[in-house]
Amino acid sequence: MSSAPIPFLKGHGTENDFVIVPDPDGLLEITAAQVARLCDRRAGIGGDGLLRVVRSANDPAAAELADRAEWFMDYRNSDGSIAEMCGNGVRVFARYLVHAGLVAPGPLAVATRAGVRRVSIAGPAADGTPGEVTVDMGRARLPGEDGIEVGVGARHWPARNVNMGNPHAVAFVADLDEAGDLLAAPRVTPAAVYPDGVNVEFVVDRGERHVAMRVHERGSGETRSCGTGACAVAVAAARRDGVDPAVTGEPVSYTVDVPGGRLVITEHPDGRVEKTGPAVIVAGGELEPGWL
DSSP states (O other): OOSSOEEEEEEEETTEEEEEEEOTTOOOOOOHHHHHHHHOTTTSSOOSEEEEEEEGGGOTTTGGGTTTOSEEEEEEETTSOBOSOOHHHHHHHHHHHHHTTSSOSEEEEEEETTEEEEEEEOOOOTTSOOOOEEEEEEEOBOOOOSOOEEEETTEEEEOEEEESSSEEEEEEOSOGGGGTTOSSOOEEESGGGOTTOOEEEEEEEEETTEEEEEEEETTTEEESOOHHHHHHHHHHHHHHTTOOHHHHSSOEEEEEEETTEEEEEEEOTTSEEEEEEOOEEEEEEEEOTTTO
């Protein structure tokens, strides 16, 4: 990292929180160890992950997407590992771009390691509250493997494999407390289905097309919210309920409660999954250059 002070911001989407590091010219090299220090909740700023904001043309990981999306979301989990996508992170990333005056409310394309994501940023409400952000999360893939199970302690449940650009195992349970403390990653078998690890969602019903979830995100542990996880849960719930927009020709929406708030997930007949929810910038400052 640079020896000069480095600006940062802190933001969250349904309490899935992130350290935001603006790097439009792609000059910063942030190591996995430095990400972990920044995200440490006692010795650092604290966050479920880090969002590095860089122009796509200035980062080799996104240069080929530069003609489709000016800005690249370089997302890292709190342990420093790289993730393909973060649904709540995209909303906070978009909120930052508006906050910084780099884009105006309205439609926006964001480059990620899972491809380009289309975002729509609503203008502020009459009371000045930031408008919600809707993200086109792409199409869910349902690989369809049978026999996947998720386990915590002596309990185990069947799970559905859903891929939203990153992998998910969705298990429907009777009570969210059955997931335990989620400090350690739940067991997922067969492990070969997820060679790079997996995000695990535990889901209960709250009403018609209304569910609640807890999640263990690979590389971060239990988080207050997971955007791609909420999408995976809504798609899994729809199929469990016998609903497939590709068959009915009608979109279907599920309300998904997470510990940090509420998201609305809509799956369209063409397979696109949209996620709508809040995104907030809460603070900003400078990193001491010698700290890292």
